[in-house]
Structures are given as structure tokens and as C-alpha cells.
Amino acid sequence: MLSDIRVTPSPHISQALSTRRVMGDVIIGLMFPLAAAAYYFRWYALTLTGTCVISCMITEYLCNLLRRKPKPADSLGDLSAAVTGMILAFSVPPAFPLWAAVIGSAFAIAIGKMVFGGLGSNIFNPAMAGRAFLTASFGLLMTTWTIPATIDIKMSVIGSAEATDSVTMAEAGVVARTQATPLAHSKEAIKSKSGAKVLDEQIKAAFLGEVGGCLGETSALALLLGGAYLLIRKTITIHIPAAVLLGAFVFASIAWLINPDAYMSPVMHLVSGGLFICAFFIATDPVTAPLTKKGMWLFGIGVGTLTMLIRIIGEYPGGVMYSVLLMNALTPLIDRLCKLRPAGGIPDA
């Protein structure tokens, strides 16, 4: 009966938790914004997300083959490549062509993650690395925003007067209209000093997601629900989301108080662009964020503040991607800065 006993170090029991389960929870959380995206941008949202997920997984498999891993398909089981694929899909415009999505996914996984040694070793958030690559390579495609399919074309929406244009989406077989995102609109307003008065309905639209923007980031409500799920499941802690939103809110409030005519209200800033997806799904990527609570606060506040800095002073309308990448680069430094103090204090010797 005891011929097959094992000897390992203690402890001999563990919580039933695995990387796969952690990532699986993130995927479940991402289902909320995916549902919102499918509602606002119809079938193409699902096609685009599916394409990114599949290309990310295939890229990881190929990289594992190149690395001569004995079981190249094994690392796909941890689902981290699928998470990267989903987040990448969510941070490109809704009518983004599939071929470009494949290129972005390949870059995200191969250069963003695998060259560093795979899961756990990458410095930058792979999805953001992929998006940065796409922004640099396909600038126009990355800023062509489609109006959500739920909006009546005759209705007046933000910025729709200056930028309506028809783009045929052959894959989806529908004619879509494009519009400037609220943030692009506000950027114009800052430049022209024409004022950026935001109506309550616009805040409401941005909160629900009925605005132009990247596929998965338009609906702050869906992202909030997904984030709440992750918090309840203890997949993430409140520190990074709170710090990101707080940092952004404080910075935006200062700008708004100085000149409410030129700058958008802080509430509008919070619900627009990628701030919510960043706070709950991107900045919380454990691999590229600091380990300690104190470090998480610093990191989150850094992300939030930098995002606002880019939005208000910088050239880009949205700033999430670059601020996350910048703070990723600072993560090792933050970890070093926030070294833990043992419970019994630092020993003398």
C-alpha cells in the first residue's frame, strides 16, 4: 500500500490555485467588456477578438518550438497568451483589419513576451507592446474609429460633424461610420481653445460605451463589472486600480479647476479612453507590476498621472499605452525602492 510514497519539502498541501485558474478568472472578467463590444460593434468584435487570441496562442506555440521545449503546447495551458490576445483586441479600433491584428498579436507574444523567456520574465505588458508596435506601424488604421452600431446615424454625437466617413468592412459586410473619440475631440478642443464642454448625456454614453473608441474600452460599465469580478475572486487587489484612477482623477481635476473651458471634466476623463481597462486589466498584470502593496500604489499613481499628462499636454489623445509601458520599465526600480521590512524589524548585523 505504501510502495509509491513521495518525499518533498513541506508544506504537503496547497490551496487549489494555479496560474491557469488566475488567468481563467481574468478571461471571465474580460467577458463583460467583450459582451459590451459585441453589443456595440456586432459580430466583428468577436471575430477580431478570436483572431487575436488564436494568433497569440499559435505564436506562443511556435516560439516554444523554436526554443526546443519538450512539450511546446504545455505553456498554452496557463491561458496567459489568450489573455494577451483579448487585451490586445480590446485596445485596437473596432474595425481594425484582421491581418494587422495577426501581426500585432505575433509581435506581442514573440517580442513582448517570449524573447524575455516567456511568462513571468517579460518586462513589458505584452499586449501593450503589441499595441505600441501597431501604433508605430499602422498609424491610420489605429485611429480610425467606428461609431457603435447601436447609434442612430442621424443622431448628433460628439465630433461627428467633422469626422464622418464611410469605411466598408468587407469581412462583416456592413457599412460603418467613423467618428472622433471623445478624447480626440477634447484634444482638438485644447488645441483650438474652443472649449470642451461635456454634456451629462455624453458622460452617460461614455460610461455605457456608446461612443467611438477601441473595441473593448468604450464601456466603462462593463469594465467596472469585470473588474469587480476580479476583485471578488481576489485575482487582483484594489491597490493598482484605485491608484490608477486616483492618480488620473487628481491630475485631471487640477487641470479642470485651472481651466474648465479648455479641459474635459475629470469624470469624463475617467470614463473615456482606456483608463478603466487599464486600471482593472492592464496595469494589474502581475508580471509587469510591482510585488509589494506600496510598490503597487506608486506604480498605479504613476500610470494614472502619466496617462493624464499625455492626454492633457502630450500629442496623443489617449495615454494609457505609453504610461503603462513606461511604468513597466520602472517596475524593477520600484520593487527595489519598496523593499519589505521584516515583521521583526531590520536586524542589526
Add this chain to the structure above:
Amino acid sequence: MPVLMAKGKYKFSGGVHPPDYKGLTEAQAIKAGPAVKQVTIPLSQHIGAVCQPLVNKGDAVEAGQMVGKSEAFVSAPVHSPVKGKVKEVGLASHVVLGRCLSVIIETDESSGAAVPADFGADFDDSGFTGEQICNAVALAGIVGMGGAGFPTRIKIDPAPPKETLIINGCECEPFITCDYRLILEWTNKIVTGIRLARKAAGCKRVIFAIEDNKPRAIEAFRLNRQVESNDIEVVELKTRYPQGGERQLINSVLGKQVATGGIPPAIGVLVMNVATAAAVAEAVVQRRPLTHRVVTVTGQAIAEPANLYVAIGTSAGELIEFCGGLTQKGAKVVMGGPMTGVAIADLSTPITKTTGAITVLTKRQIGRAKLEQRQTPCIRCGRCIEACPEKLNPTKIAHAVMHNMMDVAKDYYISACIECGCCSYVCPANIELTGYIKTGKVLLARQQKKIPQ
């Protein structure tokens, strides 16, 4: 004088709450263990110097006779639990050391030692001076029976002065119920031991600390006549592993923190396990050396889990056999509980003064990932940091050890680790963090030439 009760407080940070599986044995009264044909008495069952054997092959020994001792300050003598003949003095399996010089004694006793009865409630300690108590404890070879195995004689010394005596009845490890049964069945013996230890060490305040998942034991203790008349405070702590860790317990009970690398006496505290207190009582009052202890033989694979009063030196295999053997395939035999216990490969390994349990774990309890030792890369989720009761950075230390960067491990206070296992328990990547840290401590000690290669 009313018994003070502090309900549901615990102050240490971190920790985990594993399923406790105590239901398997908590209703089992302590019963006599197996009659053994031979016992293996390791000459090292404690922290400190290894004993020198006092007997040779072929010598006849009496029950309770000292068979090994050391002149070193930090050490404790070992005794034979049985009457018999020395079969061998040589290397034998040892739970921690692997192999250890041991005295193997053959006996023809037909039954296991009967479980001794509890003391009466009318104990009078005026007949013993502090020095007498210390000497009796030293002679009986008593060591911390909760697991650490530090010689009790040194702990109860009046120097350095200790304000508070904390009696540890937490038993926070899953599965183990030996201390719980002792509190229920040997209440007077434990209180007698407490009074003797307090007298020897000169402590002013005595606090009995117990977790709130043991209401019957709390009740038994609280209602004990001696507890009230001797001004022993009962503190009920919230159940949380590792509440019974010495440093965590002091923090929970007194709100004081033992300095990193420091020891409890430095802040005037003496912590003693309930089993140790009972052993002190037997040693002083009955002049009995520490030759038997209560061991919980448990696990879902064991046919009849039990709390047994067994001779130290009995092999793990004999205890499992005595409890009806296994009903299903066991995957791991652990000496101690599943969080800090040592998995053994050799069932002839004897129990020592510090073995509280033999736990046989099934594949299901261990879990597939752990069973297959499947480790995935660290995703830096920080759960280990959250769980660490000493506020260390387990992943940083473990990875430093993995890459043989001992200076980094030292930089992150590897020596402050109490090896409670919380970090490995919560790790989603299933990395043996505690295992690496333990290895790192050995490597570090080697580097510093404290132990031979």
C-alpha cells in the same frame, strides 16, 4: 479572580487558513500505543549538541534509564522507554537528519505503556524550589514538544528574567489533535506543569493561548479549579495558521514583536507548549523522564485514526499498522502536520520527542500539481508576500537561492524565515518556495562554515 477572556483577536499579519481535518481524531481519547519489539532512540532529538551514547551493545537497560547525554550547555539527555537489551548503537533513520547515531533497544514487553492518569487538582508546589525544578527538567531530557525541540531547562532558567509565560495550546497545524486531547484529558497535569515552570522561571503573568476552533478545550481549561486559583489568563485567539508559531503567538497575545533574529526572552517572554508543560509536571512530581508522548496517527487513508500514547523510538510503520493500516493508497507519509511536517521515505523512521503526528496524505489531498511537482514560472502575483507572517519576500528569496545568489537571499532576510509553509501553500505556480528557502539556509550555513559540506 475571574478568568480573563480576550475573544477573537490575532495581530500577526499574513497567514493562511487551510482546512484542518481535525475531525478525524479530535473525538478520539488518548489510548495506549502498540507493544513494540524494539525502539530506536536517536541521540539527537533536540536543538543543540548530539548526545554521546552511555550504553554499549549487549547492555541491559531499565525503563527510564538514561542512554545518552552531552556535557554541552544546549542539549538534552535521552532515555530508554522500555526494559530490554541494547541491540545496536549505530546509525539509523532520522526524521530530520536522515541518518543519526541511535541506540536500538530490543524488548519483550507484551503491551504498550498504559496511558497515565491525570493529576489531582490539589497540587501544592511549595515542596519544590526553582533549582529543583530546573534540575529535574534537565535530568528528564525535556525539550519543546511542539516541534522546535529546544531544551526546556534553558528556557525555564530564571536568567534572563522573564515577565510572561505563554502556554501554547494553539495547535494550528491541520490534522494534529494530540495537544487538544491533552488539554481535555490532562488539564491538571498541564496546570501543574505551568505552575512549576512559572516558579522556576520567575514569571509574573501566565497566559494560556488557544485558538477559537477548540471550544471544548477552552471550556475544560476555563472551568478548571486550579486555573482560576492560580491566576492563569485564558486568551482565545482567532484560528489562523501559523498562530502557534512562537513569534506570531507573542504578537497575537501581547502585541509585542520579537526582533528579527532575536529570541522571546529578549522581550521577557517564555513560550511553552502544553505537552511540554505536562512533561514538566511528570518530570518534577513523578521523576519521570521524557520517554513517551502522545502522537496523532491520522489521515483519510488510515483505517482507524487515533491519538496514541507511545514510546519514543517507535517506528512510523508500526504506528500506522497499529491503527489498522491503510484503507486506500497513501501518497505521502509525513512526520508532523502537512504544513511543516517532514515527508519520510523510510517507515522504520522512529518518532522523537518532537513528533506530534504521523499524517498519511492521499493523492487527492496533496493535489495533482503538487503530486507531479509541476512548477510553472512565477507570475509575480505577490500572494506569497501577502501570506508571509514574517513580512518577507518569499519569491525573491527562493529565486535568489535557485540561482545561487546567496548574497541576495541574505539581503532579503532569508534567516528570518520561520519555514511555516504559507508561501508555498498559496503559490498558484506551485513553486516550492519554502523548500528553496530551507535549502538556502543550509547553503548559507555551509558558506559560513557552520556545518560541514
